[in-house]
Amino acid sequence: MARVIAIANQKGGVGKTTTAVNLSACLAASEQRTLVIDCDPQANTTSSMGFSRDPARRTLYQALILNEPVERVAIDAKIDRLDIIPSDKNLVGAAVELVSMDNREYRLKEAIRPILEKYSFVIIDCPPSLDLLTMNALAAADSILIPIQCEYLAIEGVSELLDTHMRIRRTINPQLEIEGVLLTMYDDRTTLSKQVAADLRSFFGNQIFESVIPRNVRLAEAPSHGMPVIFYDINSRGAESYMQLAQEVIVNAKKRLGTGTERPDPGSGSPAPAASAAAAGAGDVRSSGGSRTSLGPEPSTE
């Protein structure tokens, strides 16, 4: 049964889409059957995967609003073991049309249920808002992966994010865990990045992924070539960091399976008090034992 991970942060431009595209591709390259769902009308995940605009192509809109079977909407992403449910700008209409529909927060959850058996991971890219599309993603997800850009004001959005997570758990999805907080666009040459990363680590403790995504020009270039970075420049720091993240996600999923319903072992490092409080409130603790070095098999680059 797939683990469904929503990539979400209300703040725009923090690396949600970059993470959805590259984590999905790296999971697939690591032998995991993966589905990426583009839940954002901006359709950046769809275009970053090399799908140019095509009004004839079915999108998430058909599955969410017109009840088309999801099997007919999910297509081969032209990468081994990776499928995609694309988006396009019609999805803006979906956010509005959902308002008056029955079961309006649970339509994505219902739609993907029949195909969860086919995959090990389902990754959902969310829009930068808390609209009904994001609600559908968070209702369908087992966990939320929160990218945070290492910049001034990053900390400010954190309590808002935790509030949102708590609200979702109280309302539409009591089981929603925190998969992890991902530091993105990290620049080790600047004191600011280092300071922000240190502050976030002391706040979130072991809920932060060990893998850190550096600011890397290859990650910014790859979407215009319509490919995830591992196919654009496998030797880039961007490719390496997303492969590491994929390994962490896989290791944590295995630990979860091994321990039944229990949370993964938080490891020996004790979390900072603030992080403990946040984790207690959020009801989730992530593992700090993810592998950083064991990259998966070389992906095919054809």
Ligand code: ATP
């Ligand atoms: P939105 O909220 O609009 O959906 P987002 O959170 O999905 O945005 P992205 O689209 O992933 O953010 O990233 C914003 C911009 O930053 C893009 O131009 C992307 O190519 C670039 N970018 C993302 N991550 C990195 C990185 N690690 N290094 C360099 N550029 C990056």
Ligand code: MG
């Ligand atoms: Mg995006």
